[in-house]
Amino acid sequence: MAEQRYDPSRIEPRWQQVWAAERTWEVPNDPGGDRRAKSYVLEMLPYPSGEPHIGHLKTYAVGDAIAHFHRRTGHRVLHPMGYDAFGLPAENHAIKTGEHPRASTASSIKSFQRQFRSWGISIDWSREFGTHEPRYYRWTQWIFLALFEAGLAYRKEAAVKWCPNDATVLANEQVIDGHCERCGAEVEVRQLEQWFFRITDYADRLLDDLGGIDWPEHVKTMQRNWIGRSEGAEVVFRCQELGIDYPVFTTRPDTLFGATFFVLAPEHPDALRLARGTEHEEAVRDYVNRAAGESSEERGALERPKTGVAVGRTVTNPVNGEQLPVFVADYVLMEYGTGAIMAVPAHDERDFAFAQAHGLPVRRVVAGPEGSTSPDDLPYAGDGAMVDSHPHSELQGLHSRDALARIVGWLDAEGKGHASVSYRLRDWLVSRQRYWGCPIPIVYCARCGTVPVPTDQLPVELPDIADYAPRGRSPLDAAEDWVATTCPNCGGPARRETDTMDTFVDSSWYFLRYCDASNDQAAWDPTVLAEWMPVDQYIGGVEHAILHLMYARFFCKALADLGHLGFQEPFQALFTQGMVTKDGAKMSKSKGNVVSPAAIVKRYGADTARAYILFVGPPDQDADWSDEGVEGVYRFLGRLWRLSAEAADLAGSPPDASAPVLDAPAGAEGDDLELLRKAHWAIEKVTGDIRGRFAFNTAIAAIMELTNECSRLRERVDPQTLRAALATANSLLFSFAPHAAADGYERLTGRRVWEEPWPEAEPALLERPTFELVCQINGKVRDRVQAAADASEEELKELCRNAPNVQAHLDGHEIVKEVVVPRRLVNFVVR
RNA sequence: GCGGCGGUGCUGGAACUGGUCUACAGGAUGGUCUCAAACACCAUUGUCCGAAAGGACGUGUGGGUUCGAAUCCCACCCGCCGCACCA
Incomplete structure (x- = not known):
């Protein structure tokens, strides 16, 4: 007898080890003889700060479900991961504690990696990088220079937001209602020389090309408003x-x-x-x-x-x-x-x-x-x-x-x-008077003026400094050894640009780098890019509807114009998931209503956490976290797992490798047929719900229905039938709760569910010989009777007329109209 | 003010193109198991009337179209999100 207790803390690490050891989710760039269509599934680049929050869990639960579905429906799937690792929180932490942002970022990334792995998401880890690594930002600088050469990056004096208390320039995103996000001081405006990207040149194309991409209408509307033509x-x-x-x-x-x-x-x-x-x-x-x-x-x-x-x-x-x-x-x-x-x-x-x-x-x-x-x-x-x-x-x-x-x-x-x-859109101000960002690869020479750093001298590495405190100029100003350099042009003394780039620059091209992440000769090989781009399904929060998504689109168009890319739009389809709230409010430390994914995973396992967050409601809508709801999903996973383990024991050794696992034992009838029909109904339902509408909540509900039916009929059907039905349930569940499903499926069939193609419903099992005919009088339901699926309209009317409760209502009335909806209902209009 | 989304049992939600309102889950109540509890399992659960059969009502409000409306149309109320002196 196998162990009959559902224990995610044993099941989950076991499967994670298999996937890591076998590098199951890695995908090569050269397809070789692989003829399958490519699919690039991508979640928005996470900013590693502390630990992942519940919103990350939702993003990856959605993305992973899609990635698995694409794999099992005949695609080579690229599903990579990385970190948006430059940015203010790490720098602010450094100002407070003196810990170098590189160190705090490294530990945040470690914690993200650990948790992402504990969630069992199917990532090709071989392509991982952080945007703060020189091997990445070398190419961010290269792109900056390409834009500079093309006249798309330029410098001019501009009014910027200035916090008098912190003595620093702020990014627009850091100004909330006219006040500094960090200290609350009222923000002032100062005139400074700044670098800009000429995004306004692309306003019309950014607007027009929205027509060709499969994005939620409200996101397109927001971009149109933002461009404001x-x-x-x-x-x-x-x-x-x-x-x-x-x-x-x-x-x-x-x-x-x-x-x-x-x-x-x-x-x-x-x-x-x-x-x-x-x-x-x-x-x-x-x-x-x-x-x-x-x-x-x-x-x-x-x-x-x-x-x-x-x-x-x-x-x-x-x-x-x-x-x-x-x-x-x-x-x-x-x-x-x-x-x-x-x-x-x-x-x-x-x-x-x-x-x-x-x-x-x-x-x-x-x-x-x-x-x-x-x-x-x-x-x-x-x-x-x-x-x-x-x-x-x-x-x-x-x-x-x-x-x-x-x-x-x-x-x-x-x-x-x-x-x-006229446009509302302005050019993109990319200078930041900050330390923890990508250095702008420009030097200023008294003789030659503004000189780009030659690309063979990249990266311009970010130097270590001791004092991050902002003084109104970039902290890099104080790094004298670094600032003082020689002019690449004339060899005379020159000074480096000390501003760094807006972190949105880093995240405007990372999806390109994933395609060719280990290339140390170029940012990418265009033929490799052609292999994967554009992203087939992009997933993320709606908070990036304008900035990130607009900038990334701009980058692709500009780089395409410069001959580096062969496409205009980076994200063919976009899915924006809703927020996860608690007690109806946004989670925040100050409110004390934060649900930690780590705690949920520890207590119930990743499968429960992932399946629950998809089950609460439609993923594009906000969802309120409920501890009782999590329990319910945990019970469901446990029930399915136990049923699977029992049924596996009962059915004996798994069928040999060549036998079709999900097929019904031939000639099934009665309860056996009933259960098989339910299984195939579930295949049809889950397939339709995932494809096209991302209705994971109803897909999971259908698997629950199938599981309930297995439980109800388990002692009345052939063990082989039960095995086929439960194997189907596990197979469908794999996208949402991969560890439990892989485990249950292996027990039942001896096989690896991720290597199995997506199940297909047998049309014959979707048909039922009879249906429940709804009998209405004047549009009100008066009775229900069993009718043959192929009954004629006349026969249906006859059945309806003879239904006991219909007779009672017809008594003394005259039928003036008869409406028949085949395979559904008959309605008599009486007077 | 403008734009978008939404309003369905006690709760989260289902109902895809007008055709059985409330799937699935939570919660609650009762039961089985147990010395007891937890777990698990079974049953009931929109409201009202009725012993039951059955009936009336019911998807924010009011009207309309239709044999039939949560779904379509008109008017309005409420909530959330985005934009907001953009000439």
């Missing part, structure tokens, strides 16, 4: 007194005739210049200074009154020569368009509010829906017939959309404007 025109307003042209961007050139004033952002370089020498100079200076002291959050506050001051100058409206007074107002943003706007209060809510507050005229030039020209329904932002567009009377009555095209044509011909497209 709008079509319109650039129109030039001239300040005659000073002889300066001010282009503005507008989406509504058709409303030009309604412009009654003109507004500059407080940060506009000419705000003060225009006011100089006027009686308004003092007021404008005050206003600009006040605006500078306010955070963007304060300025963006809802329902904020529209403030602003006149500068005492006018500009000329190019369509009618009118002189428009110029204001400075903080509702105009320097970051968008040209930092200046024409204000059309009749047709723009914000301009309207400003006009009201400052007693400025409102002139309607587009009629409302019913041809309304009354001032009562202003502001009106919609389209309509043109009115009052003097002196261009030919526009009168034209639809505003048509007028728009005419006006833009006219402006163009007159040299006063042209059609234009």
Whole structure:
């Protein structure tokens, strides 16, 4: 008698050792004679900090289920792992404790490795790397230089977020509601020289190519919003007194005739210049200074009154020569368009509010829906017939959309404007005044200027330093020996760039490196890349919907343009999993509601943890962790495992290697047939639920149903039937609870479940000779009777008419209509 | 305000293209086993009326389409997420 207690602490390590020793999940780059289609399954690169959390468990439970399914449905699957190992938490830890980020990162990675292995996920560990390793970031630097050579990486002065308390520059992601994420101090803005990537050159392609990829619609929508493309025109307003042209961007050139004033952002370089020498100079200076002291959050506050001051100058409206007074107002943003706007209060809510507050005229030039020209329904932002567009009377009555095209044509011909497209997307600022990141491979030479480090001198290694405390410049500034170098160009003295790269740069190409991870001659061999890319299924949290996913797409397009890649989109399909909460709230240390995967795995085993998290609900939705729910899944796994062990003993030695394991003993009938039908129903159900819709929760429920049926019928069926049914259950379960399933399957069949092809349902066993016919009167269920699957409509009506409870309801009524849905129901409409 | 997602038993959720509402699991109640408990196993479990047969009601609210609506249409309420002066 085999041991009959389900003990994950014995089962799980045993199978993990087999997979590690045999390198089961490794896949070579050269397929050789292997004709199977490739499949690249990838979860988003984890940031190793402390220990993996429950969100990681969910990501890998989903990804591993998909990877296993692809393998067993005839694919060569690449499923690699690595670490996004540069970043702030390790550096902050170093500032606090003095422990080198390399050391703390190494120990975090160790703990991640240990736990990932304890989860039994099917990873090709031979391709593992961390983005902080010189063998990786050497190629990050190489990509930076490739972009630099192509003019896609450039340096300019820019306003950056600055924390006065920590004396450091912050990444945008580290600013929360205008405050430093770490110390809570209010963030300031400073002008510094920064490196940028020219992602805006790719705005249209990033937008258009969303059409060809299989991503959740809401993620595409978020990217579209982020790019924020709008079509319109650039129109030039001239300040005659000073002889300066001010282009503005507008989406509504058709409303030009309604412009009654003109507004500059407080940060506009000419705000003060225009006011100089006027009686308004003092007021404008005050206003600009006040605006500078306010955070963007304060300025963006809802329902904020529209403030602003006149500068005492006018500009000329190019369509009618009118002189428009110029204001400075903080509702105009320097970051968008040209930092200046024409204000059309009749047709723009914000301009309207400003006009009201400052007693400025409102002139309607587009009629409302019913041809309304009354001032009562202003502001009106919609389209309509043109009115009052003097002196261009030919526009009168034209639809505003048509007028728009005419006006833009006219402006163009007159040299006063042209059609234009504006984006919300800005270039990607990649400099970070931080230590623990990838060094930017640039040196500054007094004679030669900005010089790229030659690629054969890469990597520019990150030096060890003693003091990580931020002082407003990169900590690397203090590493004199490292900073001082020679110019690769002229050999004269030069200084290294001391900023490091945004860690999003590291993670924008890691999926490429996995394909050719051990290549020390190049970042990758393009033919190897062609073998695996693009990623067939990408899995991760929706929090990366914009930044990471946009940057990675940009990298691929840029690298493709430079001839390094043969494809445009890195992630063909994307799945975004929901958050795991506890008691309805996000898990956090401060709330004390953190569920540790390690503790769950220790107590119940990885199989229970993984299967539970997939069973709670649809994986794309948030799921609330329930300790009782985990118990339930643990009981289920135990029940299946025990049943399998018992049935294996009962059925005797496993069939020989050539016998088809899941086949029914020929001529099964009665309970045997019933159980086999259930097994094949489960195959069909689980296959459909995994393929196409990632409905792992219902897939697991189906396996539970099959298991319950095995349990119910176990003493009434042939042991061989029971074995076939339980082997099927284990085979289907393998994607979700691999150790228990491999164990149960081996006991039953003597085989390794992962080497078996995905089971296929036999059509004959999916058919049933009879079904339960639902009998309705006026759409209400009145009875149910057994009917033959091939019964004719007439026979079904007859059966329904004769059903006892139907008879009672028909009594004294006349049937006026009969509805028959084959293999389902009959509905009599009676009067 | 705009965009997206969602609202079904006591709880998590199922019901895929209009056709048996509540699969599967949790919880609860009762039982078997046990000296006892845990485990395990079995049974019951939407609400109301009824001894039962059976009936009425029931998927956020109100209306509509249909033989038939959780599902489609209209209006509204609530919750979550994202964006939010983007000209």
